[in-house]
Amino acid sequence: AQKVTQAQTEISVVEKEDVTLDCVYETRDTTYYLFWYKQPPSGELVFLIRRNSFDEQNEISGRYSWNFQKSTSSFNFTITASQVVDSAVYFCALARGGFNKFYFGSGTKLNVKP
Amino acid sequence: NAGVTQTPKFQVLKTGQSMTLQCAQDMNHEYMSWYRQDPGMGLRLIHYSVGAGITDQGEVPNGYNVSRSTTEDFPLRLLSAAPSQTSVYFCASRRDSRRGNEQYFGPGTRLTVT
Numbered sequence: 156a157q158k159v160t161q162a163q164t165e166i167s168v169v170e171k172e173d174v175t176l177d178c179v180y181e182t183r184d185t186t187y188y189l190f191w192y193k194q195p196p197s198g199e200l201v202f203l204i205r206r207n208s209f210d211e212q213n214e215i216s217g218r219y220s221w222n223f224q225k226s227t228s229s230f231n232f233t234i235t236a237s238q239v240v241d242s243a244v245y246f247c248a249l250a251r252g253g254f255n256k257f258y259f260g261s262g263t264k265l266n267v268k269p
Numbered sequence: 270n271a272g273v274t275q276t277p278k279f280q281v282l283k284t285g286q287s288m289t290l291q292c293a294q295d296m297n298h299e300y301m302s303w304y305r306q307d308p309g310m311g312l313r314l315i316h317y318s319v320g321a322g323i324t325d326q327g328e329v330p331n332g333y334n335v336s337r338s339t340t341e342d343f344p345l346r347l348l349s350a351a352p353s354q355t356s357v358y359f360c361a362s363r364r365d366s367r368r369g370n371e372q373y374f375g376p377g378t379r380l381t382v383t
Contacts, residue, residue, distance in 0.1 A: 159311075161311075164309075187369070188368075188369025190369075190371060192374075198357070198376065198377055199374065199376055199377070200312075200359065200361075200374035202371045202372070202373065205369060205370075205371050207369060246311060246312065248312075250369045253366065254366050254367070254368065254369050255300075255317060255319065255325070255366045256314055256317070256327060256328075257302075257312075257314065257372065258314075259304075259311035259312040259313070260311050261309055261310055261311040262311050
């Protein structure tokens with residue numbers, strides 16, 4: 156069963172536009188962690204943020220912000236004033252149960268055009 | 270710190286051949302894991318280890334073996350390669366699995382089975 160859904164396969168925006176990447180997760184656990192990773196064209200995976208299930212505060216880091224809503228099982232990622240360097244595939248992931256297993260979404264490819 | 274290293278970066282195998290993908294980390298992390306990344310499917314967990322001598326299966330373990338004789342190394346063995354194992358393989362490590370610590374990924378190995 157799909158545990159993390161990233162319905163947006165690919166998004167294209169023009170530089171300086173704001174863009175939101177959606178992530179919906181599924182779990183019956185009360186304690187879990189959510190993550191976002193970035194995979195630029197060079198192929199490496201870069202950790203962006205971690206959020207535990209007890210902390211619903213939104214997080215802002217520079218142009219990046221994250222909105223965690225347990226009521227809708229969503230953990231969305233917004234890039235403000237996008238730049239060409241933001242072009243990458245972004246993955247949302249869930250660690251649940253004993254935290255031994257991470258479940259990744261299928262990723263959203265973001266294209267930022269100049 | 271080199272972080273997580275993987276060798277080789279690229280490999281071409283013929284059906285039925287065997288090989289070992291190497292993974293090492295120098296961060297003294299207890300937890301290590303292997304993923305495969307296929308187009309449109311995100312990352313899927315193959316095997317993981319929570320410490321030396323302890324391994325367990327992930328989502329897609331068939332056709333792969335692992336062992337963990339030291340904290341630093343976590344090799345992935347393909348016993349008889351099949352075209353369905355053509356993929357990009359990522360090794361990752363995290364401090365431990367007792368909490369939702371983030372994973373740090375290696376640069377990946379691109380494997381083609383003909």
